[in-house]
Amino acid sequence: MTLNAKLLLLLLGCLVISGQVAAENSTGRKVFGQWCSACHMDSPFAPGTIQLKQTHGPEYAVIQNRADLTDAFIRLLVRQGRAGMPKFRRTEISDAELDSLVKYLVKSQ
Amino acid sequence: MKLPLPLGVSERTLERAIGEFKKIVGEQWASSTQVDRESYNDAYNPGDPLEFVAGGFVAPASVEEVQAVVKIANRLRVPYWPMSTGKNLAYGGAAPLVPGTLVLDLKRMNQVLEVNDDLAYALVEPGVSFFDLFRYLKENGHKLWMSVPGPGWGSIIGNGVERGIGYGYFDDQFANSAGMEIILPDGEMLRAGMGAMANGNSGSLIQAGFGPLVEGLFTQSNYGVVTKMARYLYPEPQTYMSCEINCRSDAGLEMLVETLRPFKMDETIRNPVVISNLELIASFLSVRSQWYQGDGPMPEDRLAIVQEKLALGRWNASFGLFGNEEKVNDSWARIKQAVAVIKDTELHERVYHPGDEILHPRDQSQAGVPSLNEFGLVNWMGSGGHIDFSPVGPMTGKNARELYRLIRRRVHEYGFDHLCGFYCQSRAFRLINTLVFRKDDKSEMKKVRELFSVLIRESAALGYGEYRTHLAYMDSVARSYDFNNNAMLRFQQTLKDAIDPNGVVAPGKSGIWPRSYREQGK
Numbered sequence: 001m002t003l004n005a006k007l008l009l010l011l012l013g014c015l016v017i018s019g020q021v022a023a024e025n026s027t028g029r030k031v032f033g034q035w036c037s038a039c040h041m042d043s044p045f046a047p048g049t050i051q052l053k054q055t056h057g058p059e060y061a062v063i064q065n066r067a068d069l070t071d072a073f074i075r076l077l078v079r080q081g082r083a084g085m086p087k088f089r090r091t092e093i094s095d096a097e098l099d100s101l102v103k104y105l106v107k108s109q
Numbered sequence: 110m111k112l113p114l115p116l117g118v119s120e121r122t123l124e125r126a127i128g129e130f131k132k133i134v135g136e137q138w139a140s141s142t143q144v145d146r147e148s149y150n151d152a153y154n155p156g157d158p159l160e161f162v163a164g165g166f167v168a169p170a171s172v173e174e175v176q177a178v179v180k181i182a183n184r185l186r187v188p189y190w191p192m193s194t195g196k197n198l199a200y201g202g203a204a205p206l207v208p209g210t211l212v213l214d215l216k217r218m219n220q221v222l223e224v225n226d227d228l229a230y231a232l233v234e235p236g237v238s239f240f241d242l243f244r245y246l247k248e249n250g251h252k253l254w255m256s257v258p259g260p261g262w263g264s265i266i267g268n269g270v271e272r273g274i275g276y277g278y279f280d281d282q283f284a285n286s287a288g289m290e291i292i293l294p295d296g297e298m299l300r301a302g303m304g305a306m307a308n309g310n311s312g313s314l315i316q317a318g319f320g321p322l323v324e325g326l327f328t329q330s331n332y333g334v335v336t337k338m339a340r341y342l343y344p345e346p347q348t349y350m351s352c353e354i355n356c357r358s359d360a361g362l363e364m365l366v367e368t369l370r371p372f373k374m375d376e377t378i379r380n381p382v383v384i385s386n387l388e389l390i391a392s393f394l395s396v397r398s399q400w401y402q403g404d405g406p407m408p409e410d411r412l413a414i415v416q417e418k419l420a421l422g423r424w425n426a427s428f429g430l431f432g433n434e435e436k437v438n439d440s441w442a443r444i445k446q447a448v449a450v451i452k453d454t455e456l457h458e459r460v461y462h463p464g465d466e467i468l469h470p471r472d473q474s475q476a477g478v479p480s481l482n483e484f485g486l487v488n489w490m491g492s493g494g495h496i497d498f499s500p501v502g503p504m505t506g507k508n509a510r511e512l513y514r515l516i517r518r519r520v521h522e523y524g525f526d527h528l529c530g531f532y533c534q535s536r537a538f539r540l541i542n543t544l545v546f547r548k549d550d551k552s553e554m555k556k557v558r559e560l561f562s563v564l565i566r567e568s569a570a571l572g573y574g575e576y577r578t579h580l581a582y583m584d585s586v587a588r589s590y591d592f593n594n595n596a597m598l599r600f601q602q603t604l605k606d607a608i609d610p611n612g613v614v615a616p617g618k619s620g621i622w623p624r625s626y627r628e629q630g631k
Contacts, residue, residue, distance in 0.1 A: 034240065038261065038481040045394070045470050047485035054396045054488070079148070084484070084493030086152035086198070090137070090145070091168045091216040091236075 028104020113208035141165030161204035180296035193235035193264030201580035253342035254477035261479020276474035288313035288339030313339035331615035355422030363506025385530035429475035494548035587620020
C-alpha cells in the first residue's frame with residue numbers, strides 16, 4: 001500500500017469515527033433536549049439550574065457548561081435521582097440513550 | 110431483603126408471569142430485578158422509599174401486547190398497576206399501592222395517532238407526554254394549543270384519567286377528552302362513547318354515545334387499562350392576553366374570588382383562574398434558605414421581604430383571555446373595572462399574537478407550552494419531598510377563606526411553610542396545598558404523614574373532600590365520602606367485583622379493593 005493510500009484510509013477512518021461521534025452527540029443532544037433541558041437549561045426559571053446555583057454556586061448552575069461531570073456521575077444521577085430530581089427509568093431513557101447523553105455532556109466540556 | 114408480595118401471589122407465580130411477559134414484550138421489557146423494581150418507587154414518598162415498592166415491571170409497546178399481558182396476569186392472578194408515564198408526582202408517582210404489585214408501564218406506547226386541524230383534537234397513546242405532543246404539533250405545523258398542567262412531562266392520558274387540570278383554554282383534562290379505548294381485565298377491548306360503533310366517525314369528538322356514560326368509570330379507577338384517548342385542542346387565537354392581579358394584602362382573597370367568579374361563570378375567562386399564595390410562587394423562583402434559615406414556617410417579617418423582592422402579592426391571580434383583539438380588550442376592560450374595588454392590587458397584562466415568542470412561565474402554561482418551571486417547588490426545602498393535599502370547595506370567598514384558614518393553621522402548627530393555590534372553575538375551586546418536606550429527615554416526614562391525616566379529617570368535617578390523593582391516603586379519602594354508609598364506595602366495589610373478579614387491576618386504587626382483600630379486612 002502506498003503512503004497516499006494509507007493516508008487516505010486514515011482520513012476515511014477519522015471521518016467515520018468523527019461521524020459516529022457527531023451522531024452520538026446529536027442523539028445525546030436530543031436526549032438532553034427531551035429529558036434534561038426543561039430543568040437544566042440556562043434560564044432563571046429552570047428548577048435544576050436554580051437549585052445548583054444555590055447549592056453549588058453560579059459556575060456550576062448550567063450543567064451543559066460544566067467541565068466536572070463524569071460518566072459515572074451522570075449515570076448515577078439519571079438512574080438514581082438526587083435531591084428534588086427524580087430517577088429516570090429504562091422505558092424513559094434507554095441504556096443506549098443514556099450512553100449518548102453521557103457522551104454529549106462529558107464531551108461538551 | 111425478602112420481596113414483599115401481594116395477597117395470594119407466590120414468588121414462583123410472580124416469576125412465572127415475568128417469564129411469560131418476556132415472550133410477549135421482549136427480554137428487556139419485563140423484569141423483577143431489584144434495580145428495576147425500585148425504579149418505580151415514589152421519589153417523593155414521605156417515608157420509606159420502599160413502602161410502595163413494585164414487584165417488577167412489564168412494558169408493552171402495543172395494544173395487542175397489552176391485551177396479551179393482561180390475559181396472562183388474569184390467568185395467573187398476578188396484580189398489576191397501570192401507569193402512563195409515571196409522573197403522577199406528589200400523588201405517588203409510578204408506584205403501586207400494594208408492595209409487590211407489578212407495574213404495567215405504558216411509556217413505550219408513545220405514538221401520536223392522529224391530529225385533526227379542523228376539529229381540533231389529538232388522539233394519543235398513554236406514553237405521550239405534554240412535551241411529546243407539543244413537539245409533534247410544532248414539527249408538523251399544527252396551529253393548535255394544548256392545555257398543560259404545571260409539569261409538562263406527565264402523560265396526556267394519565268393526567269386525563271387522574272382528572273387533572275390544565276392551565277389552558279380547556280381546563281379540566283377529562284371533561285375535554287373523548288375517544289377512550291380500554292382493555293378490560295380479561296383482555297377484551299372496549300371503546301367508549303361514539304367509539305363503540307364499529308364504523309363510528311365521532312369517537313374522538315364527544316364523550317358518551319348511547320346509554321350510560323362509561324368513560325368516567327375508567328378515571329381514578331381500577332377497572333381496566335386505558336390505551337387510547339383523544340384530547341381537545343384549541344385553535345391558536347388571534348390574540349392571547351395573559352393577565353395577573355396581584356393583591357398585596359392577605360385580606361384580598363375573598364374579594365378576588367367574588368369578583369372573578371362572574372367572569373368565570375359567563376365564560377369571559379375560560380381557563381382556570383389560579384390564585385396562588387406568595388409562598389407558592391416564591392418556591393417556583395427561589396429556595397427558602399435565600400430568605401430564611403430558621404426552623405418552622407417562615408415568619409411574617411421575612412414574608413414581607415420575599416414579597417417586596419419578588420414583586421409579588423400575598424395573593425396572585427392569573428388567567429388568560431383568548432380570541433380576537435376586540436373581544437380580549439373588552440373582556441380585560443370589564444375585569445379591570447370590576448377588580449378596581451379591591452384594595453392594594455397591581456394589574457399586569459401581556460399580549461401575544463401568532464408568531465410571538467412566549468417566555469414568561471405562566472404565559473407559556475396558559476398557551477399550552479409545557480415546562481417544568483413549577484417543579485422548582487421541590488427545591489424549596491432542599492431535598493425535594495412533596496405531597497399535595499387537594500380538597501374541593503364552593504367558589505365563594507367565604508368558603509375559600511374558611512378552608513384556607515383551617516389548612517394554613519394546621520400546616521403552620523406542624524412547622525411547615527404553607528404553599529397553595531386555588532384552581533378556580535365556575536362553581537368550585539380545588540385548593541392545591543403542596544406540603545414540602547426534607548426527604549432525608551425522618552421526623553419531618555413523620556410529621557407530614559400525621560398532618561395529612563389531620564387535614565383530611567378536619568376538611569371533611571367541614572364538607573371539603575379531596576379530588577385526588579397520594580397512595581398512602583386513598584383509603585382515608587375514600588372513607589371521607591361517607592354519605593349513606595359509603596354507598597358510593599360500596600357501589601364502586603360492586604363494580605370491581607363484576608369487572609375484575611380476580612382483582613388484578615391496581616388493588617386499592619382510590620380505596621377500591623378486590624373482594625379477596627376486603628375479606629382480609631381491607
